[in-house]
């Protein structure tokens with residue numbers, strides 16, 4: 001399917017890191033497309049992204065996703081790309097109610113809208129739907145210098161998975177129920193760590209941009225958990241690779257739907273915090289002392305690397321941007337818009 005210029009797309013969380021990148025990417029590629037965002041601007045950084053959306057003629061509706069009445073007043077859309085969530089795993093421990101309402105009730109409200117409009121949905125899920133205990137057990141067997149273990153869609157989802165993981169896994173199940181009862185067509189992407197330009201990293205989410213920002217500003221950083229050694233590993237995917245994939249999924253939606261995919265940077269884009277420190281030193285030319293907190297949160301995992309076999313087999317899609325591309329592109333935006341980022345301190 002070629003993208004139809006009359007198509008209307010709603011991006012929830014459109015003023016967030018991933019949502020704003022997808023919205024602007026689609027609008028720049030197909031300027032007649034209607035791209036709208038639903039975002040309550042609850043993150044400081046979303047106000048900056050709102051300016052970016054405005055500059056690209058993308059309208060945002062300032063609505064709380066847990067407000068069903070407001071959502072139902074919106075016009076009809078062909079596609080909903082659901083990027084709205086509180087995405088920080090630790091936040092779900094301390095702000096459980098907000099996370100529950102945003103991440104799970106929010107999905108319910110969006111599904112009711114999708115059902116009413118007979119639209120299609122692409123849902124951004126997470127690698128955190130997988131069992132914490134099983135990942136811990138697997139990580140024990142992994143040689144730290146050789147990240148050779150990849151997690152596919154069939155890996156255990158046994159509890160505990162964190163409240164965040166629960167809201168996302170439950171959202172997936174809800175989507176499948178609506179698909180079964182109301183014939184809603186969906187794609188669910190379980191993303192690993194996404195990074196790149198316009199990410200406002202915080203201690204518990206967005207570690208690549210957080211690292212670079214702290215180095216640029218010579219501010220303190222800490223390795224947290226797992227004895228404070230900085231050995232925890234994640235694979236990282238460039239947000240531009242995410243945008244390319246979403247476009248492929250829209251184009252091929254009629255042929256490929258009702259599927260769940262793991263999507264991540266893969267083995268080649270796997271990095272430990274310690275290794276990231278080295279790269280941050282190189283690109284910024286600065287050095288900072290890194291402290292340590294030995295204690296590990298019971299929500300944290302020491303290792304995650306995505307198995308992209310399924311997504312490749314369906315779309316012949318693979319990651320194009322490597323870690324150096326991710327770090328360079330993120331760094332350049334942080335430097336170029338330093339004043340803006342400072343204003344809404346990461």
Ligand SMILES: NC(=O)c1ccc[n+]([C@@H]2O[C@H](COP(=O)([O-])OP(=O)(O)OC[C@H]3O[C@@H](n4cnc5c(N)ncnc54)[C@H](O)[C@@H]3O)[C@@H](O)[C@H]2O)c1
Nearest residue numbers: 013015016017018039040042043046064065085124191194
């Ligand atoms: N960033 C990652 O590494 C990553 C990895 C896996 C999955 N995801 C998923 O991708 C999606 C986007 O993540 P992100 O990194 O862009 O997060 P983000 O925090 O940058 O964006 C989320 C946006 O949602 C908005 N929002 C929050 N609560 C809301 C509410 N109640 N009503 C309306 N808007 C609200 C925020 O203002 C923000 O603009 C999320 O669903 C997340 O779970 C992200």
